[in-house]
Amino acid sequence: MLESLPTNNMSGNLTLGCFQLARLLFLLGHAFFLPVREGHPIFDCPFCHVPAHPGEKIDCCLTFGSHADAFALHECARAHGYSTRISTTPRAIQASCGVGLLVECGDVAHLEELARRERIDMEDIVPLPCQIDPRRDKYC
């Protein structure tokens, strides 16, 4: 059965290549170009609504260690009027199964604040190209 598990090898996969590039640029922006508030960079996603390829939309995937955190932020965000969708965490993001929360990248700063207020632990914020693309990442 182990042989049939998806691997983390991204070579030769165009979607994952785009994902890697987007993530790298995102992290660089997050780390170096964003103003800092209370020790954390204020998120202002440089990719929001900027297509990786013409016509391609970038969503952000919030990842969590615990399902409970993902569900908590999902319910909390929806109660505050944000558009969120629970999704499987793409294997390329972390070498484990799990649930992620797909959100508009432009909402991330608010959602981070909401998570902080509600004591919800997030693992990572990752921009992903076009999550309704059928060629998207393989899942656990």
Next chain:
Amino acid sequence: MIYFDNAATTRMKPPQVAEAVAAAINDFGGVGRGVHEASLDAGLTVFRCRRALATLFNAPDAKRVVFAANVTEALNVVISGLLHRGDHAITTAASHNSVLRPLFRKADEEQVDVSILSVSRDASIDYDEYERLFKPTTRLVVVTHASNLTGDVYDVARMARIAHEHGALICIDTAQTAGAVPLDMARDGLDIVAFTGHKSLYGPQGTGGLALAEGVDIPSFKEGGTGTHSYDRRQPDFYPEHLEAGTLNAHGIAGLLAGVSYLQDKGIDSLAAQVHELTERFEEGALGIEGIKVYGGHADIGRTGIVALNVGELDSGTVADALGHDYGICVRAGAHCAPLMHRALGTDTQGAVRFSFSSFNTPEEVDAGIRALREIARA
């Protein structure tokens, strides 16, 4: 049938509990396994139940609510995880075997030092004597919030304060009180609350768990799939997954959520007042019968819906059998898994007949119980 064995399990549940379980069986996928609609139905329901319980107990947050098969399993997790060779633990003689047996095993196999606070003939405990039991090695206090034999509620906030002054954690067994007596972990300084779902929370059997205060960490007792961090060699160190391996009883938890939601709609205080009225009505009627002796039930800070009694010198099993066979009244006789409490009350030979009420019982049922007891006492 008249059901007065609610301290064992509540038989009459709000109808939405069975509806929720039936819907869950038809709809749910694997909880925490996959992120399709069927799995999310299960996952969100389980999460909502955690959140509802965290609110009910005033626990830090939903993640600190961990599910188990029942309160016994939950207590075993705590006792086996926190106590090791050289540690000292304190409990009371009011404890159920779900506390006593794991403690005695620790004492026998790992030389854990266990002290048991005595209970007096009126079912009360002496809090000064409790404080005198502490030692520098005291790591854990595990006490029942209310006796499952007499219904006496104990002052766990006071016990928690004393435990913390001595650097120990406190775990309370709320088998008889979760849903029946308001609980406030933050206000009362409770470190660990072990609960069962199928009694006053009106959930199905097979549900229960732990609510943990912030900072309380219990070693995982089983390892396996959590649906998260699958490539890690070891169990995740975050809650609730740290103490939950394998597929949860999401069908049961759906019913538990319905039960807890019912409680929140009606209000624990309001339901407890109904139960208290039935309990007092029954006790007053029973005490009017010659030869009836009632045990405990008069703690300063309250009682649950239990009246434990005996009819003269009749064996408690004989009385329970007559009630069941001749009157269709369900009660519990015998030792109630509380051997030290029976010894304290002097009922270890005779046992006791335990009547326990819920808000679904009626005054007419209570009166029928009194009439039946009167006839049995006359016979």
